[in-house]
Amino acid sequence: MKVNLHGFRRSSYGLLAVVVTTVTSFSVLLPQFASAGQVTSRSVQMSDSAPSGGSITSGVGSGANVSYNITFTAPTSATVGGIVVDICDSTPLIGDTSCTLPTGFGWGNATPAATVTGITGTWTASSSAGGGTAGQPQVLFLSDSAPAIPGGAVNIVVTGVNNPSTTNHTFYARIVTFNTAANMTSNYTVTGTTRAASFAGSIDNGGVAMSTATPISITARVMESLSLCTSAAAPTANCAGVTAPSIILGHGANNVLDASAIDTKSVYSQLSTNAASGAIIRMHASSTCGGLSKDGGATCPIPAFGAVLGTFTAGTADFGVQTQGGTAVAGGSGSATLNAKYANAASSYAMDITTANNNVTATYGDSMASTAGAVNSVNVQYVFAATAANTTPAGIYTVNESLIATGTF
Amino acid sequence: MSNYQLGFTITSPQTIGSIELMFCANSPLQDDPCVPPNGLSVNGANLVSQTGITGFNVVKPSPAHILVLGRTPSLFAGGAVSFDISGIVNPTGPGTYYGRIQTFPSPDVSGVANDFGGLAFSIGNAAQVSATVPPYLLFCTSLAISDYDCAKTSGNYTNFGNFSPTKASIGQSEMVSATNAGSGFTIQASGPTLTSGNNVIPALSVPDVSRPGTSQFGINLRANIDPAVGVDPQGPGGGVVNPSYNIPNEYVYNSGDVIVSFNGPEDYRKFTVSYIVNIAKSQPVGVYATTLSYIALANF
Numbered sequence: 001m002k003v004n005l006h007g008f009r010r011s012s013y014g015l016l017a018v019v020v021t022t023v024t025s026f027s028v029l030l031p032q033f034a035s036a037g038q039v040t041s042r043s044v045q046m047s048d049s050a051p052s053g054g055s056i057t058s059g060v061g062s063g064a065n066v067s068y069n070i071t072f073t074a075p076t077s078a079t080v081g082g083i084v085v086d087i088c089d090s091t092p093l094i095g096d097t098s099c100t101l102p103t104g105f106g107w108g109n110a111t112p113a114a115t116v117t118g119i120t121g122t123w124t125a126s127s128s129a130g131g132g133t134a135g136q137p138q139v140l141f142l143s144d145s146a147p148a149i150p151g152g153a154v155n156i157v158v159t160g161v162n163n164p165s166t167t168n169h170t171f172y173a174r175i176v177t178f179n180t181a182a183n184m185t186s187n188y189t190v191t192g193t194t195r196a197a198s199f200a201g202s203i204d205n206g207g208v209a210m211s212t213a214t215p216i217s218i219t220a221r222v223m224e225s226l227s228l229c230t231s232a233a234a235p236t237a238n239c240a241g242v243t244a245p246s247i248i249l250g251h252g253a254n255n256v257l258d259a260s261a262i263d264t265k266s267v268y269s270q271l272s273t274n275a276a277s278g279a280i281i282r283m284h285a286s287s288t289c290g291g292l293s294k295d296g297g298a299t300c301p302i303p304a305f306g307a308v309l310g311t312f313t314a315g316t317a318d319f320g321v322q323t324q325g326g327t328a329v330a331g332g333s334g335s336a337t338l339n340a341k342y343a344n345a346a347s348s349y350a351m352d353i354t355t356a357n358n359n360v361t362a363t364y365g366d367s368m369a370s371t372a373g374a375v376n377s378v379n380v381q382y383v384f385a386a387t388a389a390n391t392t393p394a395g396i397y398t399v400n401e402s403l404i405a406t407g408t409f
Numbered sequence: 410m411s412n413y414q415l416g417f418t419i420t421s422p423q424t425i426g427s428i429e430l431m432f433c434a435n436s437p438l439q440d441d442p443c444v445p446p447n448g449l450s451v452n453g454a455n456l457v458s459q460t461g462i463t464g465f466n467v468v469k470p471s472p473a474h475i476l477v478l479g480r481t482p483s484l485f486a487g488g489a490v491s492f493d494i495s496g497i498v499n500p501t502g503p504g505t506y507y508g509r510i511q512t513f514p515s516p517d518v519s520g521v522a523n524d525f526g527g528l529a530f531s532i533g534n535a536a537q538v539s540a541t542v543p544p545y546l547l548f549c550t551s552l553a554i555s556d557y558d559c560a561k562t563s564g565n566y567t568n569f570g571n572f573s574p575t576k577a578s579i580g581q582s583e584m585v586s587a588t589n590a591g592s593g594f595t596i597q598a599s600g601p602t603l604t605s606g607n608n609v610i611p612a613l614s615v616p617d618v619s620r621p622g623t624s625q626f627g628i629n630l631r632a633n634i635d636p637a638v639g640v641d642p643q644g645p646g647g648g649v650v651n652p653s654y655n656i657p658n659e660y661v662y663n664s665g666d667v668i669v670s671f672n673g674p675e676d677y678r679k680f681t682v683s684y685i686v687n688i689a690k691s692q693p694v695g696v697y698a699t700t701l702s703y704i705a706l707a708n709f
Contacts, residue, residue: 224528225529246536
């Protein structure tokens, strides 16, 4: 926003003297205002500097429906009954008879929406089309039938303004105060883009420069994202520190499974996603019988424990899992809700192979945990447990548990 | 091969003739070039079920990373739809992959799309759980074994006392066995009959009753009345007594005979061996003795 430093301070007598002494040498080019002062601390603050009529048709960047906050301080302690704010493309100079309309500009309404503070009274807004139209006038008039002396800074807020449509374009506001509304109406004559050179009854005036500017368009594309990692070691943020998710259930020097004990080992998953509606982690077993098998899953001599959490008995062959955690690691955020079927912090385990469509042998496995929305680096711990019976045939038993995360974006 | 379940919501009524699901390794955004995921293939895809909308089939051929579902175009009022698709080969490497969904009014994904959307999914290493169950055989013999605990045995010497031609001499011992041998196990009895130098009390080569006054040595693994000796097999195991040794009140012994067998893993089982000795009046005087070995053999 530029501030026009041009102003005029002339006394009638001084002006007359100038005319007398210089009439033979050069023409007076500057307009003459009797007893006019320059409004100080003047500015026009726009809520949007974008040109109107562009590809952005509403909101910031459209240049439409803009609020103009006009502020000035009258240097003269005189009653003010009329205020003119005239928008010109040419100059801010009060008294310049030419005031071309900045293309596209308009106060927004034949009766612009304006509020006046800093001076008492009931102020009424009106307009003159000038170089514009009745609906998008060029000149704003504010009048009060009971003129008053401004108490300090005068503030005029006009809403619904249409900026000029030329981008990166300087345009001007001419502010003129009048002693009465009648003098303003009678003497600030507007004929298209032509203005009077002087205005009887005017008190103070000043010009302000403004500029439109091309709005800065910022675009950022955020992709759908989902990351699930599995690990034998608890991952830190962003799946750092993962190890191969391969565990052996057993004890003793030879790490074997037998009827004397219940052996447990853990695997972890970590989920990060920006799925706005959250994600579900499901587990799908490679063996059709859901337990530990040594014949590729055809039979499970160490069977899946069942759909209800329970404790194992050493010597009764069983295989199960419990979940723990569901919280974000350091640097992460969010949480996961563990499926109650498997969630346990004590010594109970389950392995569902029966619940329709929600068991570890179903097509899409069984639900283990879920999130309500986006999460970052949330870990779930899966504690696998097994014990053998005396009659569990000797051999190496295996199962692959696929953990699958499904996000809803 | 994996099953994929694709679900999304169409928010406004539109004519739908085809749906395209494009898999990309780099981005779900429609404007970005698509890098097909290594290894992924929908060439074997089959539509298992469709919910919320009907009439679709998999359109082939198509590039390996693009799944096309097509039908006769018709108006769809909008709502949630879901497709179960089998036969998709996952990408070969772990990581995040993307899908780009577009709906078309045409039956062959030609022309301008109605709607589009992106999604992300993750391919990861499955958790591998393994356990080794070692071969296991439990076998012990003794005059008495507490429960099935081979650590609680007592005695391995039976003294029949003075043999009598009018009354059978009896004795018994116990055996406990258990194994996880998948192909089963056997218990074999081995050793000579009772001898005293060159004098022999002959063993019964075929099952026979106890005959006081007739020299005979035999065993069985049953509870007997004549004479009163022995206990039937006990325990949850399934070991089966050789039929020759499984007849109450009849006794037999042939060294090397398999007296117990089972064709699979055996839980705890206790067998009581009943011994009977009879002598004829003519049996030479002497101290008769023998040592019998019971051998358990498990087949893993």
